[in-house]
Amino acid sequence: MTATTLEDADRRKAWGFAAPALLWTLAFFVVPFLFMAAMSLWKREGREIVRVWNLDNYARFFSENALLQGLVNSLEITVIVTVLSVLLAYPLAWIIAERVPKRFQRMALILAILPFWTSYVVRSYSWLLVLSKNGVINQMLTGLGLIAEPLEIASTRTATVIGFVHFFVMLLTLTIYSNLIQLSPNYRRAAADLGANAFQTFWHVVLPLTLPGIMTGAFLTFVLCIGDYVTPQILGGNNELVLPQIIMLQLGRRADFPMAAALSIILMLAVTVAYVLCARWLKIERA
């Protein structure tokens, strides 16, 4: 066999392996996405959905403050949650990877992700009970005499952020931990040989090398958080709407699928921008 024939065979084999995944993506992402994009350019008139290309739904989004504010709220909450989750998850992952003896690491990880095993919805309602005026936190604080009046936490943005962070810290802990344990101890030894102290080693060696794990987790957090409906709905008390809540509002009674599709496209654009920013940043760091 010639080299060219072998290359062709390899290429065919590669396509063969990739084909199921590509077909899956085509059928369950690309086609639905194109359908959704097309629908976002239609319009609901009265009870009918009119298939005439127009940008009315997008124009409405940018002209109505209540809708635009939904995107702003989504972005603000997502950024806060992502940053807090990274700040909390990194030390936790580091402790598990570096300070917990090897034989207990699996157990520590299981404990860290244990809350994943309960229903997301049930967990959110549980937080509502914990954060309420007569909840555990307020009872503890008033019992200790630290506060005279219960804090208003439930049904606020703070409650939404707490619910999100609790969930995403677990996710980030996993991605960062997997990055940390792959790090060869030789890097730290080399840094120490060159006179770096513990902080310098962490700052100049460990942190940059674990950035891919952080960014992967942060991006996942961003994507899942910005598209989430349940947590803000249960914990936020509808005191501000995020974009997924506004999307649901279009569907619940009025079944305004074109407007919901347009809002979903806008949400996807926000995710795309986040991806581009993450990808670029990672590339620079690696260079």
Added chain:
Amino acid sequence: MMQSVHDGAHLRRFFSSVAAGAIVAASLISVPAPAFATEELNALVWCDHTDPALVEPFEKANDVKVNLKVYEGTGAALSILDQSRPGDWDVLVIDGVDVHRAIDLDLLAEMPADALPTADIFPEVRMEANNTKDGKTYAVTEKFGYNTVSYDKSKVDPKDMQDLSVVFSDKYKGRIALYDYYLPMIGLAGLGLGKKTAELSEADMPALKEKLAEMRAASKQVSDVVSSQTALATGEVDILVGGGEWITAVLSADKPNLDWTIPEQGAVRWAQSIGVMKDSAKQDLALKFVQYIVSPEGQARLATSSCYWAMPANSKAGEHLTDPQKAALRFNEQAEYLKKTQLYPIPSTELDQQFQDAWTEMLQQ
């Protein structure tokens, strides 16, 4: 495909926040059925129909397995039907104000009027204008209730609750939850303006927005059924505007301090209807199911379903309810309540859009 998707009404009592993220994937609940049921009946319903205590007697009596799919919001129901094959569904439970939408889509079959206990149904909730068209009956009211004021009587003065204007004032500021469904809430805002729900129009929008803003300013949160119940039960709030017996009755045994009333200005009434699907191949069995649901026994079970309690449409259901159940539902006070309440607004699609926009604006304030 999608051009036939029409308006739908939102279910107020369903566990909206739980299921809203998965409208199309709403749960398919199969209640235990006779081991060798010879037939199956598929019903698209609200969550109160999934109580085995309601469905099992019918299944046993008719040797049938009833498959129940719960949906949230008429919009979602019509989408599910749009994506189903003709004949997939035999029975539909739908918001009383949306029956005509289903009729216009040719979804519902005509039911023989004499097969239904119309005379036993409270006159105010027969809703002929909604359930019939051109003299033909397509649906029958099965359950109703009120979007009014629920409260914790140990925390607020019950006398204050007789005056709807208190929810627009500062008296209980920060202690109020608003029920998250714009139609009845706009109806209540209209009542606050002294307007009848049926007469609300585009011209009222500025005043309605102002009233909604007042309501919002006095409230702590805007929440769905579960969150509202949780907030009232845990003392997070003391008043729920838009609540009613369907919020407090189910909690009456554990939380006797929770109560509800209809203020002097009145309140908004909701109703749900049931009908047979036109393309069902089991018309007789489907009608039999409808007849069971609106029978006094079926009505008593539906009224006290584990998902939510509310008034049975059939006045004879009282014979099958216990005294505590009747007390929780205020069964004996219905004559007065029905007089004081109005069906919630049924806006045109254009006005509906304005209502929804006003509600969205209010939520973002």
